[in-house]
Amino acid sequence: MARKQGSHADITGPKVRDAALRLFARHGFAAVSMRQIAAEVGVQAGALYLYTPDKQTLLFDLMRDHLEDLLASWQVPEGSAVDQLEAFCRHHIRYHLDRPELVFIAYMELRNLEPENFAVIEALRRQYEDRLEMILRAGQAARSFDLPDSKLAALAIIAMLTGVNTWYREGGRLARGDIEAIYWDMVRKAVAA
Amino acid sequence: MARKQGSHADITGPKVRDAALRLFARHGFAAVSMRQIAAEVGVQAGALYLYTPDKQTLLFDLMRDHLEDLLASWQVPEGSAVDQLEAFCRHHIRYHLDRPELVFIAYMELRNLEPENFAVIEALRRQYEDRLEMILRAGQAARSFDLPDSKLAALAIIAMLTGVNTWYREGGRLARGDIEAIYWDMVRKAVAA
DNA sequence: ACATTATCTGAACACACGTTCAATTCAAGC
DNA sequence: GCTTGAATTGAACGTGTGTTCAGATAATGT
Numbered sequence: 448m449a450r451k452q453g454s455h456a457d458i459t460g461p462k463v464r465d466a467a468l469r470l471f472a473r474h475g476f477a478a479v480s481m482r483q484i485a486a487e488v489g490v491q492a493g494a495l496y497l498y499t500p501d502k503q504t505l506l507f508d509l510m511r512d513h514l515e516d517l518l519a520s521w522q523v524p525e526g527s528a529v530d531q532l533e534a535f536c537r538h539h540i541r542y543h544l545d546r547p548e549l550v551f552i553a554y555m556e557l558r559n560l561e562p563e564n565f566a567v568i569e570a571l572r573r574q575y576e577d578r579l580e581m582i583l584r585a586g587q588a589a590r591s592f593d594l595p596d597s598k599l600a601a602l603a604i605i606a607m608l609t610g611v612n613t614w615y616r617e618g619g620r621l622a623r624g625d626i627e628a629i630y631w632d633m634v635r636k637a638v639a640a
Numbered sequence: 641m642a643r644k645q646g647s648h649a650d651i652t653g654p655k656v657r658d659a660a661l662r663l664f665a666r667h668g669f670a671a672v673s674m675r676q677i678a679a680e681v682g683v684q685a686g687a688l689y690l691y692t693p694d695k696q697t698l699l700f701d702l703m704r705d706h707l708e709d710l711l712a713s714w715q716v717p718e719g720s721a722v723d724q725l726e727a728f729c730r731h732h733i734r735y736h737l738d739r740p741e742l743v744f745i746a747y748m749e750l751r752n753l754e755p756e757n758f759a760v761i762e763a764l765r766r767q768y769e770d771r772l773e774m775i776l777r778a779g780q781a782a783r784s785f786d787l788p789d790s791k792l793a794a795l796a797i798i799a800m801l802t803g804v805n806t807w808y809r810e811g812g813r814l815a816r817g818d819i820e821a822i823y824w825d826m827v828r829k830a831v832a833a
Numbered sequence: 834a835c836a837t838t839a840t841c842t843g844a845a846c847a848c849a850c851g852t853t854c855a856a857t858t859c860a861a862g863c
Numbered sequence: 864g865c866t867t868g869a870a871t872t873g874a875a876c877g878t879g880t881g882t883t884c885a886g887a888t889a890a891t892g893t
Contacts, residue, residue, distance in 0.1 A: 455840080455890090475751060477670035481881060493883075494841050502881065555748055558668060595822045596814075602807055603800045603826055610799025621789070629788045633796055637830035648860095648870075674851060686853075687871050695851065 462488045463498045467505050472548035476506050476559045506556055507564040513549040514571035517542060523578065528586030529635070535579055536634050537627045539608045544623060547612050554609070576601050583638065593640040604634055655681045656691045660698050665741035669699050669752045699749055700757040706742040707764035710735060716771065721779030722828070728772055729827050730820045732801045737816060740805050747802070769794050776831065786833040797827055 466487035470479040481502055485492040499505045521538045523531055543550050553568070560568060580601040586592035594600045608630055615626070659680035663672040674695055678685040692698045714731045716724055736743050746761070753761060773794040779785035787793045801823055808819070 459840085473751070475668065475670050477668055478752065480879075482879085490840095491842050492881085493843075496882070497840070558666070559671065595825060599814075599819075599822055600826065603803060603823065606803025606806070607796045607800040610796060613799070614795055621792075626792070629792055630796065632788060633793065633830040636832060637826040639829060652870080673849075675849085683870095684872055685851080686873075689852070690870070 459488065459490065459494070460498045463495055463505070464509065468509055468548050468552065471506065471509070471556065472551045476502075476552075476556045503559075503561060503564070506552070507560060507568075509549065510553045510556065510560070510568050511571065513546070513553050514568060514575070518571065518574060518578075523582065528582055528589055528591050531582045532579075532586065532634065532638070533631055535582060536604070536608060536631045539605070540611055540627050540630060541623065543609060543612050544615055544626075547615075550609065550612055576605060579604065586638070590640055592638045594638055600638060604637075607634070652681065652683065652687070653691045656688055656698070657702065661702055661741050661745070664699065664702070664749065665744045669695075669745075669749045696752075696754060696757070699745070700753060700761075702742065703746045703749070703753070703761050704764065706739070706746050707761060707768070711764065711767060711771075716775065721775055721782055721784050724775045725779065725827065725831070726824055728775060729797070729801060729824045732798070733804055733820050733823060734816065736802060736805050737808055737819075740808075743802070743805055769798060772797065779831070783833055785831045787831055793831060797830075800827070 463484065466484050467479075470484055470487060481495055482492045484505075485495055488495075495505075499508070520542060521535070524534050526534075553572075557565060557568065580597050583592060583594060583597045583600055587594055587597060611626060611630065621629075656677065659677050660672075663677055663680060674688055675685045677698075678688055681688075692701070713735060714728070717727050719727075746765075750758060750761065773790050776785060776787060776790040776793055780787055780790060804819060804823065814822075
């Protein structure tokens with residue numbers, strides 16, 4: 448009894464991705480079986496292989512698309528290095544709070560990637576870090592920032608900002624705008640000349 | 641052929657923990673089998689159950705002991721809030737760089753803990769965060785620090801400091817003392833009045 | 834109305850999982 | 864030298880794994 452009403456590839460495909468995203472984020476890639484994903488979608492396990500060649504690719508595609516989307520979602524704006532850094536910080540927080548599951552997976556499941564897939568993801572992440580580091584270097588050249596090490600500062604800032612995802616809960620004590628402001632305030636002071 | 645020369649419980653017990661630590665850190669709890677751990681120890685899988693009631697407890701014991709050790713390894717020293725914060729930051733980096741595998745597991749494998757075990761670990765982590773927050777509050781009361789939110793600041797600082805573990809490699813560009821100094825510099829400025 | 838084809842099922846494959854336990858081995862105590 | 868008991872093996876238990884595929888189904892194009 449295949450091809451029930453309204454169940455087409457256009458619908459099932461995204462459903463598979465969504466289910467995998469949700470389950471991987473909650474239980475971890477290794478702890479989730481293809482049968483669990485299939486059950487979440489409402490389909491038998493075999494049907495998943497119409498939408499992904501294997502489980503590994505399912506994970507890899509989620510991570511790659513996430514990072515490519517992150518890179519595409521923001522360009523360094525015109526303005527001073529301070530303005531650029533503020534825009535970066537606010538966008539980082541906003542973007543990450545909007546996609547907690549993707550962010551979580553992209554951080555936690557790196558070791559479950561096969562080497563060649565890992566290299567791709569690593570390169571994309573590096574691009575993102577480099578973008579921040581360029582802003583920091585420019586600000587340092589303009590004497591707006593005082594940093595002992597721009598690479599470390601970039602990594603430290605990203606770690607700090609991404610940390611928001613570990614505690615933020617919808618409807619909590621603070622609005623997103625407040626959080627952006629608080630974190631931007633700390634970053635601004637940390638790099639200040 | 642049991643009880644080979646020199647193989648006693650005093651030796652095998654720690655070996656099991658060490659092997660589990662190493663393998664969990666490298667591949668993740670869910671991706672490591674009891675047979676792999678046993679092979680690393682040089683024993684059959686059944687023998688592991690002389691040293692742990694089950695796989696879950698093996699993970700939980702590693703995490704609990706790590707956090708209890710972390711809490712025991714440092715007390716808030718006498719001195720100004722600034723001095724206390726510096727001591728905290730330097731100790732945090734030092735302690736975490738010395739135990740990358742335990743730190744990694746304690747962060748990454750939280751979701752593989754059964755609820756009651758999770759609660760224990762969560763409580764220990766909270767204690768550690770609270771200790772930092774107390775320093776920040778004291779410094780704020782003394783007008784040494786200017787913080788919009790001491791709880792967020794504590795979490796942000798810990799996230800930033802722990803981030804060191806994601807990039808630090810033995811024998812790299814920077815010595816540990818340099819790293820401590822760089823991070824402390826950023827923290828100091830970030831919370832400064 | 835019929836043929837086509839995208840979509841899905843359900844069973845099977847070979848293997849791995851965590852855990853248990855009777856049987857075995859060997860160092861130590863008497 | 865004999866008994867005891869801690870340490871370990873090796874096989875077994877039932878269940879689950881990722882993946883494949885022949886066959887069934889139903890919407891679509893003609």
